[in-house]
Amino acid sequence: MATTTLARKTMQSPPTIADRSWPLTQSDTNIAMPERLGTGTLGAALALGGALRGGLAGWSLAAGGGLMLARAVKGHCACYAALGIGQAAGLTSGIVVRRSVTIDRPAAELYAFWRDLTNLPKIMRHVKSVRPMGDNRSHWVVRGPLGTEIQWDAVTSGERENELIQWHADAAALLTHSGSVAFLPAPADRGTEIHVLLSYQPAGGRAAAALARLFGSEPGQEIADDLRKFKQQMESGEMATNRYH
Amino acid sequence: MRAVCWEGKQDVRVEQVPDPHVINPHDAVVRITLTAICGSDLHLYGGFIPTMMPGDVLGHEFMGEVVEVGSAVKRIKVGDRVVVPFTISCGQCFYCKRGLYSACDNTNPNASIPEKLYGYSGAGIFGYSHMMGGYAGGQAEYARVPFVDVGALKVPDHLTDEQVLFLSDILPTGYMAAENCDIQPGDTVAVWGCGPVGQFAIKSAKLLGAERVIAIDGVPERLQMAVNYSGATPLNMEQVDIQEELRELTGGRGPDSCIDAVGLEAHDGLLQTTYDRTKQAMMLETDRPIALRQTIMACRKGGTVSVPGVYGGWIDKVPFGAAFGKGLTIRGGQTHMQKYMGPILERIEAGQLDPSEIITHRLSLNDAPRGYKTFREDKSHCMKVVMRP
Numbered sequence: 001m002a003t004t005t006l007a008r009k010t011m012q013s014p015p016t017i018a019d020r021s022w023p024l025t026q027s028d029t030n031i032a033m034p035e036r037l038g039t040g041t042l043g044a045a046l047a048l049g050g051a052l053r054g055g056l057a058g059w060s061l062a063a064g065g066g067l068m069l070a071r072a073v074k075g076h077c078a079c080y081a082a083l084g085i086g087q088a089a090g091l092t093s094g095i096v097v098r099r100s101v102t103i104d105r106p107a108a109e110l111y112a113f114w115r116d117l118t119n120l121p122k123i124m125r126h127v128k129s130v131r132p133m134g135d136n137r138s139h140w141v142v143r144g145p146l147g148t149e150i151q152w153d154a155v156t157s158g159e160r161e162n163e164l165i166q167w168h169a170d171a172a173a174l175l176t177h178s179g180s181v182a183f184l185p186a187p188a189d190r191g192t193e194i195h196v197l198l199s200y201q202p203a204g205g206r207a208a209a210a211l212a213r214l215f216g217s218e219p220g221q222e223i224a225d226d227l228r229k230f231k232q233q234m235e236s237g238e239m240a241t242n243r244y245h
Numbered sequence: 246m247r248a249v250c251w252e253g254k255q256d257v258r259v260e261q262v263p264d265p266h267v268i269n270p271h272d273a274v275v276r277i278t279l280t281a282i283c284g285s286d287l288h289l290y291g292g293f294i295p296t297m298m299p300g301d302v303l304g305h306e307f308m309g310e311v312v313e314v315g316s317a318v319k320r321i322k323v324g325d326r327v328v329v330p331f332t333i334s335c336g337q338c339f340y341c342k343r344g345l346y347s348a349c350d351n352t353n354p355n356a357s358i359p360e361k362l363y364g365y366s367g368a369g370i371f372g373y374s375h376m377m378g379g380y381a382g383g384q385a386e387y388a389r390v391p392f393v394d395v396g397a398l399k400v401p402d403h404l405t406d407e408q409v410l411f412l413s414d415i416l417p418t419g420y421m422a423a424e425n426c427d428i429q430p431g432d433t434v435a436v437w438g439c440g441p442v443g444q445f446a447i448k449s450a451k452l453l454g455a456e457r458v459i460a461i462d463g464v465p466e467r468l469q470m471a472v473n474y475s476g477a478t479p480l481n482m483e484q485v486d487i488q489e490e491l492r493e494l495t496g497g498r499g500p501d502s503c504i505d506a507v508g509l510e511a512h513d514g515l516l517q518t519t520y521d522r523t524k525q526a527m528m529l530e531t532d533r534p535i536a537l538r539q540t541i542m543a544c545r546k547g548g549t550v551s552v553p554g555v556y557g558g559w560i561d562k563v564p565f566g567a568a569f570g571k572g573l574t575i576r577g578g579q580t581h582m583q584k585y586m587g588p589i590l591e592r593i594e595a596g597q598l599d600p601s602e603i604i605t606h607r608l609s610l611n612d613a614p615r616g617y618k619t620f621r622e623d624k625s626h627c628m629k630v631v632m633r634p
Binding site: 102104190191221224225228231232235236237238239240241242243244245 | 263264265266268269270271317335336337338339342350351352353354355356357360369378379380381388389391392
């Protein structure tokens with residue numbers, strides 16, 4: 001029901017990431033064509049050579065080659081899938097993350113908190129500061145890996161009061177990304193559903209993002225944690241902590 | 246301050262830790278006057294609950310005097326004498342508003358851990374692992390109490406600490422276990438486990454109108470307490486075939502409700518214990534559901550299996566076909582404390598029960614290591630340990 005509502009509403013807005021098919025359609029293909037051709041050729045050669053040679057070693061080689069060939073033909077790699085490489089919104093548009101939470105408060109109150117961008121560092125662990133610069137532009141400072149800071153300018157590219165905020169990073173930003181947050185009424189008296197959609201090209205390319213995922217800094221989890229803090233603050237008036245001194 | 250700290254499997258120590266302060270606006274700090282060791286603390290002591298870390302302050306059954314309150318605290322005042330529930334609840338979320346306080350959305354700062362394990366996280370709990378919030382517990386001189394207005398129960402001066410302390414966990418837990426049975430006139434309720442929660446489940450089942458309550462345990466002294474305290478019918482699982490006795494005691498019908506007040510460390514001294522211990526050692530199973538299996542097999546058609554006993558992970562060989570085939574209702578979970586504390590306090594004031602009767606050991610907080618060891622090892626003589634800081 002909620003998704004239907006969003007689809008209808010976003011039909012009227014300018015084309016951005018939030019307007020693409022919802023929920024996102026996912027393609028199984030996650031290996032780019034040059035790699036498919038390369039590994040396919042190598043796999044075929046190994047399979048043939050191994051089979052001709054025979055014996056345990058030969059057949060092992062042949063089996064490995066066969067797997068490589070199958071992977072290339074299918075265009076899908078289970079390892080890549082596990083690492084999140086090349087999936088979601090197609091091969092070229094980077095990583096897409098979506099997370100949602102239901103907050104038992106009116107949409108207007110939640111929208112107002114989010115629309116004042118200087119509030120966001122309170123709920124977003126990695127965001128150090130957001131400074132509005134006028135003309136729908138803002139300057140973001142985010143804590144990066146190993147004590148570094150990453151900075152960029154963002155543009156609020158679309159908004160509908162109490163319903164939707166969309167933004168994208170300035171073209172000069174190191175971390176190319178765009179995102180949206182939608183505020184949808186939850187059924188009955190259950191408050192407001194917050195749907196966040198973030199699409200980004202990570203710094204250092206796909207390899208760096210894959211490493212980051214392996215070592216725990218998974219962007220979906222970050223967004224989930226931030227949304228939880230947002231919910232705690234808006235519902236209970238404070239953010240849970242086990243600190244006691 | 247002094248506090249009881251978990252340092253490893255079967256290793257608790259009294260240590261000096263920093264004094265707690267108000268951190269969040271809805272907090273209070275309570276000077277603890279009486280605290281207890283819970284049966285579920287023995288699961289921590291035995292190393293069965295993951296995400297404990299050396300130095301964690303234990304204890305989730307405590308009461309005392311409020312000595313400091315945060316800026317947003319309205320109902321509770323400095324000087325109030327309060328019992329603190331073991332679950333921390335915000336009072337504002339979907340679940341709290343519907344009385345499902347132990348499912349609170351907003352009080353576990355480490356919610357992402359149970360989300361991976363269970364799908365969603367329940368409320369934070371004092372002194373019960375980092376998965377459950379990593380909050381410092383109440384086996385200490387002081388404790389920080391978040392959302393004190395939602396949780397803390399003010400208690401009248403004419404009742405002693407010992408009479409009201411168990412409102413912090415085991416008494417409402419036993420009561421909710423009995424209430425979950427939806428007891429009707431003429432009902433027989435069978436209760437596995439005559440530890441503290443079992444004793445209060447038996448007592449509550451009687452208070453809620455059960456015709457007969459059958460107490461099941463392997464320790465004669467614990468069965469005797471169930472007889473003396475609540476007028477239960479005792480069954481010694483070491484001496485009789487439980488399934489056969491339950492069937493014959495109920496004219497072939499089976500108990501209308503069965504309560505598993507044992508949980509994940511159950512044992513039967515027989516084949517099942519060996520089976521489950523082996524699976525546990527091989528990391529193929531985390532909990533030993535022996536009592537749960539028996540409740541499901543014994544319960545009459547359309548009856549209720551109520552589970553106040555703690556489970557933490559995966560269980561094996563549960564006769565779910567029997568549960569389905571008989572159309573059982575299975576209810577359980579952490580207790581919705583804030584819903585029950587007030588009404589049960591009224592029953593205590595009215596003289597319907599005296600919870601202090603189950604106390605067998607009164608120690609100083611400094612004797613906590615001995616308290617844990619005794620509670621774990623001497624089931625015949627140790628029913629409940631309370632400690633004064």
